[in-house]
Amino acid sequence: MKDLQKMHYFEVPTVMKHSLGAVKNIPEALRQLGVKKPLLVTDEGVVKAGLLDKVTKPLKDASISFELYDEVVFNPPLATVAAGTVKYNSTGCDGLVALGGGSSMDTAKAIGVEVAHDEPVIEYECTEDKKVLSKRIPPLTCIPTTAGTGSEVTMWAVITDPKREFKFNVGGPLVAAHLALVDPLLHLSMPNEVTAGTGIDALCHAIECYTCAYAQPQTDAAALMAIEFAGKYLRRAVAYSQDVEARYYMAMSALLAGLSYGSESAGAVHAMTQTMGGIFPVHHGLAVGATLVPVMEYNWMGEPAKYARIALALGVPAIGMNEREAALAAVEAARDLTEDIGIPKLGALGIDKADIPRLAKAAFNDPQTTGNPRDMSIEAYEKIYKRAF
Ligand SMILES: [Fe+2]
Numbered sequence: 257m258k259d260l261q262k263m264h265y266f267e268v269p270t271v272m273k274h275s276l277g278a279v280k281n282i283p284e285a286l287r288q289l290g291v292k293k294p295l296l297v298t299d300e301g302v303v304k305a306g307l308l309d310k311v312t313k314p315l316k317d318a319s320i321s322f323e324l325y326d327e328v329v330f331n332p333p334l335a336t337v338a339a340g341t342v343k344y345n346s347t348g349c350d351g352l353v354a355l356g357g358g359s360s361m362d363t364a365k366a367i368g369v370e371v372a373h374d375e376p377v378i379e380y381e382c383t384e385d386k387k388v389l390s391k392r393i394p395p396l397t398c399i400p401t402t403a404g405t406g407s408e409v410t411m412w413a414v415i416t417d418p419k420r421e422f423k424f425n426v427g428g429p430l431v432a433a434h435l436a437l438v439d440p441l442l443h444l445s446m447p448n449e450v451t452a453g454t455g456i457d458a459l460c461h462a463i464e465c466y467t468c469a470y471a472q473p474q475t476d477a478a479a480l481m482a483i484e485f486a487g488k489y490l491r492r493a494v495a496y497s498q499d500v501e502a503r504y505y506m507a508m509s510a511l512l513a514g515l516s517y518g519s520e521s522a523g524a525v526h527a528m529t530q531t532m533g534g535i536f537p538v539h540h541g542l543a544v545g546a547t548l549v550p551v552m553e554y555n556w557m558g559e560p561a562k563y564a565r566i567a568l569a570l571g572v573p574a575i576g577m578n579e580r581e582a583a584l585a586a587v588e589a590a591r592d593l594t595e596d597i598g599i600p601k602l603g604a605l606g607i608d609k610a611d612i613p614r615l616a617k618a619a620f621n622d623p624q625t626t627g628n629p630r631d632m633s634i635e636a637y638e639k640i641y642k643r644a645f
Contacts, residue, residue: 265518
C-alpha cells in the first residue's frame with residue numbers, strides 16, 4: 257500500500273455461487289432475485305458452442321419465460337448496448353442474465369445502466385465531466401463461459417465508442433452483478449486459443465492489481481491466490497480442454513483476479529490493451545498476453561518484493577534467492593507460461609509497428625497508467641510496445 261493516508265475501500269455487491277453443474281440452479285437463482293422474465297444476453301459463439309441450451313432448458317423446464325438477445329460482439333460498441341436496451345424495454349423484462357465472456361457480461365451491465373437511468377450508458381462514462389450513477393441496475397446474473405475477464409464480480413463494464421475509437425469504463429457498486437453463477441463445465445468447449453488468451457488475462461489482472469498503487473490487503477489476498485491457480489492450472493486447461501479440475505481452478509483464478517480489481521483499476525498492460533482494443537479489432541486476452549511480459553520487465557523494479565512473491569506464487573523455487581533474483585524470476589516464469597500456452601506476438605495479432613507512436617500516446621493518456629508501479633512516459637510505452645513484437 258503506497259498511500260496509507262488515503263481511505264481505501266473494498267466492496268463486493270455480488271453473491272458468488274460455484275460448482276460443476278451450477279447453471280442448473282438458474283431458475284432458483286432468478287426466483288431468489290425476484291426476476292420473472294429475464295433478458296438473456298449472449299453472443300453467437302456461445303450459441304454455436306451449444307451452451308445456450310444449458311441455460312434455456314432449465315428455464316423452460318421451470319416455465320420461466322425469457323427474451324433472447326444474442327447479438328453481442330467482442331469489444332461491444334454503444335449500438336450493441338442500445339439495441340439490447342430496446343429489446344429489454346419493449347418485451348417487458350425485469351432482470352438480466354449474461355451468458356458469455358467479458359463482452360456479454362459488460363453489455364448486460366451497460367444495458368442495466370441504460371434501463372435504470374433511461375439514458376445512454378455513455379452519459380455515465382467514468383470521467384469528471386459525465387454524470388454519476390444514481391440507480392442500481394436491474395437484477396443481473398452473470399454466467400461466465402470463459403475463465404478470464406472476472407467481469408462476473410467486478411464493478412466495471414467496458415464499452416467501445418466507435419466515434420472516438422475508444423473503450424470507456426462505466427463502473428461502481430451500482431453496476432456490479434447481483435449474482436455470479438460459475439459453472440466450470442461450461443468452459444470445457446472453449447477452444448485452446450481462447451483458454452490461453454482469457455486465462456492470461458486473469459493472471460494479468462492479478463499481477464497488475466497486486467502491484468499497482470491501489471493495492472490493499474484484501475485485493476492482495478485475492479490476487480496471490482489467483483496467480484497461484486493460474487500458474488498451476490492454465491497450462492493444463494490449454495493442453496487438455498476436458499481437464500475439469502484445471503477448468504474449475506481457472507474459473508476461480510479469474511473470479512479472484514476480478515475481486516483483486518477492487519474499486520480501482522489495473523496498470524500499464526490494461527492501459528495499453530484497452531486503448532489498443534478501441535482502435536483495432538484485437539482479442540483483449542491475446543493482446544494482454546503479448547504485452548504482459550514486456551510490461552513486467554519494465555515494472556519489476558517498482559515493486560521488487562511483490563514481484564519476488566509473484567515468483568513464489570507461480571511455483572518458482574525462489575527461497576534462497578535475493579529479492580532482485582526472485583523478482584526477475586517472476587518475469588521469466590511469466591515468459592515461460594505465455595510461450596508454453598502459445599500466446600502470439602502483437603504482429604501476429606494484426607498490429608503494425610508503424611502504429612506504435614499513436615498507441616503509446618493513447619496508453620499514456622489512459623487513466624490506468626496512473627496506478628502503474630513504475631513511472632510511465634510515452635517513450636517508455638514505445639519501448640515496451642517494441643518488445644511486444
Ligand atoms: Fe483484462
